[in-house]
Amino acid sequence: QLQLVESGGGLVQPGGSLRLSCAASGIALDYYTIGWFRQAPGKEREGFSCISSRGGSTNYADSVKGRFTMSRDNAKNTVYLQMNSLKPEDTGVYYCAADRSDCPEIGAMNFFEYDYYGQGTQVTVFS
DSSP, X not given: OOEEEEEOOEEEOTTOOEEEEEEEESXXXXXXXXXXXXXXXXXXXXEEEEEOSSSOOEEEOTTTTTTEEEEEEXXXXXXXXXXXXXXXXXXXXXXXXXESSOOOOGGXXXXXXXXXXXXXXXXXXXX
């Protein structure tokens, strides 16, 4: 069964850090581009980060650039999102998604155009 599972979300104070994981079963993630999306309460789901297959080049939205870092461990079939210097506006449900195509420009990321996606993990940044 093909499945992506996000984990690592939680509650954190502003300035804190979390590391999200996106683990795959049933597919070999090294053949896939992985995108991270998030959906804040009352807002649309937005893509903010992407890592290419194998080569591992990354794109980030300006809102997270310099604070968030994607990496992949193909041996563990897992992609990570290290989130530092978290802000209250980072609060939302975070989703990973996998696709065979190259990373698009951040503004062109469309969650439902990806081949596979997970159920999300909640990240809450509060004072």
